Amino acid sequence: MKRLTLLLIVILISLNIVGCNTNKTKPIINNDPIDVESPLESVDDNKLNKYDINVELNQTEKLLIGEAKISYINNENLGLDKIYFHIYPNAYKREETSPVPLEDFEVVYRGVFKPGFIDITSISSNNEELLYNIEGTDETILGITPEATLKPGERIEILIAFKITLPPVDDRLGYGDDCYNFGNWYPIAAVYDDSGWNLDPYYAMGDPFYSDISDYKVNIKVPEEFIVAATGVALEEKVLENKKTYSFEEKSIRDFAWVASDKFHVDVDNVDGIKIKNYYLGGSKARNEYAMTVAKNSIKIFNKMYGKYPYKTISIVATQFISGMEYPGIVFINKDYYYNSSDQFYLEVTIAHEVAHQWWYNAVGNDEVDEAWVDESLAAYSEVVYYENTNSKEYGASYMRSEYTEVYNNYKNNIQVGERILQPVYEFNNLNDYAVLVYYKGAMLHDAIREEVGDEIFFKILQTYYDEYKFKNATSQDYIDVVEEVTGKAWDVFFNEWL
Numbered sequence: 001m002k003r004l005t006l007l008l009i010v011i012l013i014s015l016n017i018v019g020c021n022t023n024k025t026k027p028i029i030n031n032d033p034i035d036v037e038s039p040l041e042s043v044d045d046n047k048l049n050k051y052d053i054n055v056e057l058n059q060t061e062k063l064l065i066g067e068a069k070i071s072y073i074n075n076e077n078l079g080l081d082k083i084y085f086h087i088y089p090n091a092y093k094r095e096e097t098s099p100v101p102l103e104d105f106e107v108v109y110r111g112v113f114k115p116g117f118i119d120i121t122s123i124s125s126n127n128e129e130l131l132y133n134i135e136g137t138d139e140t141i142l143g144i145t146p147e148a149t150l151k152p153g154e155r156i157e158i159l160i161a162f163k164i165t166l167p168p169v170d171d172r173l174g175y176g177d178d179c180y181n182f183g184n185w186y187p188i189a190a191v192y193d194d195s196g197w198n199l200d201p202y203y204a205m206g207d208p209f210y211s212d213i214s215d216y217k218v219n220i221k222v223p224e225e226f227i228v229a230a231t232g233v234a235l236e237e238k239v240l241e242n243k244k245t246y247s248f249e250e251k252s253i254r255d256f257a258w259v260a261s262d263k264f265h266v267d268v269d270n271v272d273g274i275k276i277k278n279y280y281l282g283g284s285k286a287r288n289e290y291a292m293t294v295a296k297n298s299i300k301i302f303n304k305m306y307g308k309y310p311y312k313t314i315s316i317v318a319t320q321f322i323s324g325m326e327y328p329g330i331v332f333i334n335k336d337y338y339y340n341s342s343d344q345f346y347l348e349v350t351i352a353h354e355v356a357h358q359w360w361y362n363a364v365g366n367d368e369v370d371e372a373w374v375d376e377s378l379a380a381y382s383e384v385v386y387y388e389n390t391n392s393k394e395y396g397a398s399y400m401r402s403e404y405t406e407v408y409n410n411y412k413n414n415i416q417v418g419e420r421i422l423q424p425v426y427e428f429n430n431l432n433d434y435a436v437l438v439y440y441k442g443a444m445l446h447d448a449i450r451e452e453v454g455d456e457i458f459f460k461i462l463q464t465y466y467d468e469y470k471f472k473n474a475t476s477q478d479y480i481d482v483v484e485e486v487t488g489k490a491w492d493v494f495f496n497e498w499l
């Protein structure tokens with residue numbers, strides 16, 4: 001997520017410095033298109049979970065009803081007697097467990113708390129009902145017991161029927177007058193890693209998600225007048241009896257999100273062979289074109305600096321959301337940034353930031369609960385990389401200084417306990433500490449590495465890291481290992497100090 005609501009006082013000082021210069025973004029020309037074979041071909045499909053989801057949005061009742069057929073594979077070296085999924089919508093059931101941070105509650109809930117949740121209607125495999133239970137402090141963990149232990153390398157097909165009651169909130173999941181947001185909405189397999197099952201609740205801090213890449217096929221039925229923006233390639237739209245069914249498909253991707261609205265307009269363009277769709281709700285032609293230009297520039301720049309975006313399409317979506325949120329192949333952007341004249345700067349940095357997450361979070365994944373800095377600091381630093389390439393190196397340096405270094409320096413004495421970048425999201429004292437450490441000091445860490453090794457080696461580090469870990473989950477140690485591998489020296493003292 002792009003946290004722009006924080007630290008308004010400190011940030012306002014710096015916005016004056018960079019805010020007035022942001023009209024400079026123009027299409028980047030004279031860059032040869034990058035046209036390489038999709039790295040998706042390198043993924044062994046047989047080792048991935050496969051989701052086949054069919055849902056229908058009931059606009060009148062504010063419900064989403066459907067089923068998910070999940071082909072789950074045991075990639076571990078031990079038998080599994082239970083398989084766990086996250087059912088994140090349940091976090092919205094009670095005020096105490098809501099994933100909306102207290103600081104944002106009033107705005108996101110529009111003054112009144114109203115619940116949202118998921119009802120599991122049935123779970124079966126091969127037409128046999130399976131036993132299951134719902135666990136966790138916020139009831140977001142679904143434990144399913146297969147009929148027999150799932151052996152290493154074995155697959156099970158699980159059919160989960162569900163009904164989601166949508167919360168009336170401007171959040172990752174929720175609806176308002178303009179849009180229906182579906183982020184973290186369906187049952188998604190929990191990650192089994194070296195620490196065992198990761199069964200964290202849906203914390204109201206950071207973007208507390210962790211998932212393995214999987215293949216997706218999703219059919220979404222909506223009232224005919226609705227337009228759906230989603231992860232993946234839109235295969236077809238069928239209209240029958242005042243209802244429209246969209247079919248989306250994507251391989252080797254970390255999650256699936258979508259937004260539906262009966263007010264969407266769509267512009268389509270492409271860059272480096274990647275189709276970009278910009279969904280907006282009105283506003284001026286100039287601002288909507290500006291959003292598209294920022295998206296194109298971001299993709300072009302990160303393709304060149306990090307390695308090619310591995311999917312065929314990406315959607316930039318104006319919606320009811322407090323800032324910006326990254327999902328695979330789709331990013332949610334606060335719709336107000338498309339309207340308000342003072343928000344053009346936010347529109348630009350938020351799009352650049354969320355697009356950067358396609359490299360850091362989507363392609364290269366990480367445990368965003370225990371090690372949020374791994375992707376977030378790189379997305380934050382990518383804003384600097386973006387400005388260097390759209391404006392100038394000096395401009396990037398001034399952005400680094402005013403947006404990160406100075407804000408950190410002004411704030412650091414407020415950090416009450418443990419000035420650590422590397423700690424689980426639930427250990428941070430509050431949103432401000434989290435933002436200053438994970439985003440700002442995190443970006444400073446990358447800038448310090450760059451200072452030490454120079455531009456060429458620094459970007460070689462990021463390219464190597466992307467190349468080695470795309471379609472996988474990386475840890476802090478994996479990143480450190482790449483830095484050491486590329487530079488040929490030990491960095492433990494540096495990282496111990498910084499992290």
Ligand SMILES: [Zn+2]
Binds near residue numbers: 001002353357379
């Ligand atoms: Zn972010």
